[in-house]
Amino acid sequence: MSALSPTLPQRGKEKQLSLLAVEPHPDDESIGMGGTLARYSAEGVRTTLVTATRGEVGEILDKDLDPKEAAPRLATIREGELRNAVKVLGVDELVFLGYEDSGMAGLPRNREPKTFWQADEEEAIERLIQVVRRVRPQVMVTQNEFGGYAHPDHIKTHRVAIGAFFYAGDVKRFPGGEPFRPSKLYYSAFPKSLMRQMAEAMERAGVENRFSTDGEPPPFAVSDDRVTTWLDVSQFVDKKLAAMRAHRTQIPEDSWFLKLNEALGPKAWGIETFERVRSSVEAPIPEDDLFAGLR
Numbered sequence: 543m544s545a546l547s548p549t550l551p552q553r554g555k556e557k558q559l560s561l562l563a564v565e566p567h568p569d570d571e572s573i574g575m576g577g578t579l580a581r582y583s584a585e586g587v588r589t590t591l592v593t594a595t596r597g598e599v600g601e602i603l604d605k606d607l608d609p610k611e612a613a614p615r616l617a618t619i620r621e622g623e624l625r626n627a628v629k630v631l632g633v634d635e636l637v638f639l640g641y642e643d644s645g646m647a648g649l650p651r652n653r654e655p656k657t658f659w660q661a662d663e664e665e666a667i668e669r670l671i672q673v674v675r676r677v678r679p680q681v682m683v684t685q686n687e688f689g690g691y692a693h694p695d696h697i698k699t700h701r702v703a704i705g706a707f708f709y710a711g712d713v714k715r716f717p718g719g720e721p722f723r724p725s726k727l728y729y730s731a732f733p734k735s736l737m738r739q740m741a742e743a744m745e746r747a748g749v750e751n752r753f754s755t756d757g758e759p760p761p762f763a764v765s766d767d768r769v770t771t772w773l774d775v776s777q778f779v780d781k782k783l784a785a786m787r788a789h790r791t792q793i794p795e796d797s798w799f800l801k802l803n804e805a806l807g808p809k810a811w812g813i814e815t816f817e818r819v820r821s822s823v824e825a826p827i828p829e830d831d832l833f834a835g836l837r
């Protein structure tokens with residue numbers, strides 16, 4: 543069960559609301575939507591995280607580990623980190639889709655058959671569909687078509703999640719289980735305006751600026767008109783940061799992610815933003831709730 547927040551009514555429980563996040567690697571959930579997962583878990587929404595890979599070929603930045611020794615068991619280490627993170631966030635269920643990390647774009651590893659990038663897309667969609675039919679989420683959240691920053695696993699996650707969103711309701715095409723079609727589909731979205739504000743604030747605070755190069759927003763930023771949904775997660779910044787810290791191999795204590803919070807305070811991570819790309823229910827734009835129109 544989720545940890546209950548003393549300040550939030552259990553609005554998710556009135557109708558059993560369900561949120562499914564589909565992410566490529568351990569840590570993407572905490573960085574992109576940790577506050578969102580914590581907030582809805584605290585409201586009593588059933589939260590499920592599907593992670594496509596165990597991040598087998600990620601960096602090893604944890605100073606307590608010898609990278610050479612730790613590299614062969616990185617999958618196990620990162621699975622443990624992710625389990626700690628989802629516990630902090632109150633996520634009800636964690637599911638691994640069972641693929642291997644494809645590595646950054648352009649690496650020879652991208653072509654290895656065991657990687658997610660090379661995985662049969664129909665089969666991956668089928669695996670995710672079985673999760674969708676079982677947990678019956680009204681809302682699905684995933685990566686956009688650029689996969690944030692064009693990492694092959696992020697792009698593949700996007701394609702597989704879209705396939706599952708549309709075909710979970712089609713038992714002719716994908717048999718097995720009860721058909722179910724989620725009502726709303728979202729992408730994580732980092733608006734250029736917010737990125738620019740963060741870059742300026744970081745410069746003022748003298749923190750390494752990873753949001754902007756030469757005044758240009760970073761490649762994962764999207765134009766503001768794509769952002770439909772602005773979620774206030776300010777009450778859950780501590781949980782988001784604790785979840786990020788749980789990913790010790792990826793986000794060490796001296797990382798700019800955590801320095802950003804020191805420099806800007808809760809403003810740095812107090813809002814999480816999304817692009818609503820499909821909705822079968824009436825909901826306003828902009829909206830401040832992924833479940834707008836579903837309560």
Ligand SMILES: [Zn+2]
Pocket residue numbers: 566567570693696
């Ligand atoms: Zn990732």
